[in-house]
Amino acid sequence: MLVLSRKVNEAIIIGDSIEIRINRIDGDIVKIGIQAPREIPIFRKEVQVDIAVTNQASAFPLPASGALPHLPRLTRKP
């Protein structure tokens, strides 16, 4: 992993179109400004971790009986 030291208002460029700037440091909270093309997905890592945890909790091996687990009965709204 590349590790760089930055001060407030200093920035990092990634590729042709992404700029990451340290806007403010307040105790253990860093405000980071990100400039990137609109099409690039940007989200907090917790969101992805949350999905990974949910995926793990949702996976089940094929039971010997081939049975699906019990499910609630839902009807689709027209």
Next chain:
Amino acid sequence: MKLLPELTSADVETIGQNAFSLPQGIIGFGDYRRAELLYSSAHLPFLWMKLQGPRDTVNFVVLEPGGIVPGYELEIFDHDAQSLDLTDSSEAMILNIVTLHHQSPHEATVNLIGPILVNRRTRVGRQLVIANHSRYSARHLLVQNESSMVAATA
């Protein structure tokens, strides 16, 4: 609450054009790149998604959210649309993964922030983080007490 009957693999039908590929697997299951959708008409709208990995298979319960999750309007990043070669929203099949908790069907939740989108034309899919994820949850309760959609009587 009414429960669905047990289902054995003999009851399961495959859906026409039911297989698709997941070049990156799904999040946390990167090696599981081949998916197959199975269903039993009695269990709709739930579908059974089998993911084939290099050594084994994992299974998920998924559903298409239309008509099931009121007000669910997902927006996706252009990058994800491009990587799936989606030119029109009608090409996309949306699958949301269902989590069952403590074997208790009425606690089933559905992941709304990380759906699997499949391009129906190319049969390629990926799990992505939706752009408007802050409006939704990874654990949306499927059976809402006040919901008119759910037949909760035995």
